[in-house]
Amino acid sequence: MRNQNQYENQRDAQPHYAAVPLTDAPLGLSRRTLLRACGTGLGTLALNDLLAGEAAAESSPLAARQPHFPSKAKHVIHLFMNGGPSHVDTFDYKPDLNKHDGKSAPGGNLKTERPTGNVLGSPYSFKPYGESGIEVSELFQHTAAHIDDICVINSMHANVPNHEPSLMLMNTGESLQVRPSMGSWLTYGLGTENQNLPAFVAMCPGGYPIKESQNWQAAFLPGNYQGTYIDSSHTRIDRLIANINNRRVSRQAQRQQLDFLRNLNRRHAGDRATDQRLDSRVESFELAYRMQTDAAEAFDVSREPKHVLEAYGDGVQARQILIARRLVERGVRYVQLWHGAGQPWDNHDDLETNHRRLAGQCDRAIGALLTDLKKSGLLEETLVIWGGEFGRTPVVEMPKKGSNQGKMNGRDHNHHGFTVWMAGGGVKGGQRYGKTDELGFKAVENRVHVHDLHATVLRLMGFDHKRLTYRYAGRDFRLTDVHGRIIDDVIA
Numbered sequence: 001m002r003n004q005n006q007y008e009n010q011r012d013a014q015p016h017y018a019a020v021p022l023t024d025a026p027l028g029l030s031r032r033t034l035l036r037a038c039g040t041g042l043g044t045l046a047l048n049d050l051l052a053g054e055a056a057a058e059s060s061p062l063a064a065r066q067p068h069f070p071s072k073a074k075h076v077i078h079l080f081m082n083g084g085p086s087h088v089d090t091f092d093y094k095p096d097l098n099k100h101d102g103k104s105a106p107g108g109n110l111k112t113e114r115p116t117g118n119v120l121g122s123p124y125s126f127k128p129y130g131e132s133g134i135e136v137s138e139l140f141q142h143t144a145a146h147i148d149d150i151c152v153i154n155s156m157h158a159n160v161p162n163h164e165p166s167l168m169l170m171n172t173g174e175s176l177q178v179r180p181s182m183g184s185w186l187t188y189g190l191g192t193e194n195q196n197l198p199a200f201v202a203m204c205p206g207g208y209p210i211k212e213s214q215n216w217q218a219a220f221l222p223g224n225y226q227g228t229y230i231d232s233s234h235t236r237i238d239r240l241i242a243n244i245n246n247r248r249v250s251r252q253a254q255r256q257q258l259d260f261l262r263n264l265n266r267r268h269a270g271d272r273a274t275d276q277r278l279d280s281r282v283e284s285f286e287l288a289y290r291m292q293t294d295a296a297e298a299f300d301v302s303r304e305p306k307h308v309l310e311a312y313g314d315g316v317q318a319r320q321i322l323i324a325r326r327l328v329e330r331g332v333r334y335v336q337l338w339h340g341a342g343q344p345w346d347n348h349d350d351l352e353t354n355h356r357r358l359a360g361q362c363d364r365a366i367g368a369l370l371t372d373l374k375k376s377g378l379l380e381e382t383l384v385i386w387g388g389e390f391g392r393t394p395v396v397e398m399p400k401k402g403s404n405q406g407k408m409n410g411r412d413h414n415h416h417g418f419t420v421w422m423a424g425g426g427v428k429g430g431q432r433y434g435k436t437d438e439l440g441f442k443a444v445e446n447r448v449h450v451h452d453l454h455a456t457v458l459r460l461m462g463f464d465h466k467r468l469t470y471r472y473a474g475r476d477f478r479l480t481d482v483h484g485r486i487i488d489d490v491i492a
Helices: 006-011 031-038 042-059 095-099 138-144 163-172 182-190 212-216 251-270 276-298 306-312 316-329 351-376 450-460
Strands: 075-080 116-119 126-129 134-137 150-157 200-203 228-230 334-338 382-387 391-397 411-414 418-423 431-433 443-445 470-472 475-477
Touching: 075 182, 075 316, 075 351, 126 138, 134 138, 138 351, 150 443, 150 450, 163 212, 182 200, 182 334, 182 450, 200 212, 200 316, 212 334, 276 316, 306 316, 306 351, 316 334, 316 351, 351 382, 382 450, 391 418, 418 450
Parallel strands: 075 334, 075 382, 150 431, 200 228, 200 334
Antiparallel strands: 116 391, 126 134, 150 418, 382 418, 391 411, 470 475
């Protein structure tokens, strides 16, 4: 039965755009005379632009809305370690791992994607942090300084040990079919607090991750809710955001062009059945125009004091994590940060070297981010999520049969048990929830499926995951499909 709630009522309604009509001047009438005849001259143009902006904000499909329940969390920063970081080398301390190093795993190995061998001990040291005493790897010392604000979920599990379906499951709640991403669902439900910036930003330096834009797709939701991709390897604003500046046409002339185009599109739409693609295209034009004002300032980290830049450190990861903070400060709803193109954390070989390098690129900045958010009070309303699409095996990966390739110093994919942590936004920090077996192979206590994680994230953001739905092809779809349970113990 179709749920009757505010989102279902809105889903059938189409956005309206307040047009500012163009007035043709009588032949021979100069611009100056026309402005004088209007009574207020250039002030009228400025007022029209302001009123048009206010009207667009009120009628925009991205206008800020209230969730089902009161909630602390209003924004999300999702730190996505694409490729699958090793939980047993980061946030899931297993002292038995080194005891069995080089030996067969007790009870045998679970099946993974590739051939595996004996237990591979962790090359990293762990130590307890904070009042909670949670052990964290040396790889994430700066992050660990905030462990009392972090809930470490050690009992995550997914469906299969392959990147593509696991990425889709973690980002859209569905392994195979085209579905809207979590960021799209949240912007559909909440809108945005800043009409001059995208509501949902996906930053990935150097290109796309595996599955590319499907990770932040809107699918059958209106296109307004799709993530805006940013290649954060660039520093120049015109490279960071393509075509952000128009060097040939003034903003006043752009406004006139857009008003004219909007009127034409409105006439075009009036002769046809409602077309969400047309509405989304018009809104994208409007957003691009408005972004010229705010985007350059929001993405320019050089405006930060020297001590802040030093706290985050150098490099692309530091810069994009700092940008994420600046975006949520300006009302952006959902910011997803990918570590890089492809799957950088997919360390089948040379795990010790590669994981140290990758963690070194982001740990300092993550610590600085949590420090800044807490100092400003934004941590209370910003949900920070860290993790990948799955974890890695506690046993070594072997070369494929008949092949001499493979260094036997890495770990294979592991969907049976892995770690995701959350902080801020109403999360109960300073705890480990659930656990894997003695070697970290499989979740065995308080198991949390990806659907459960999504249901819990939505609850933290103020939504009942069963009621945040969208009707498509005769069915009410939701992020959690027909699954998902809220993990109450991680909510403060």
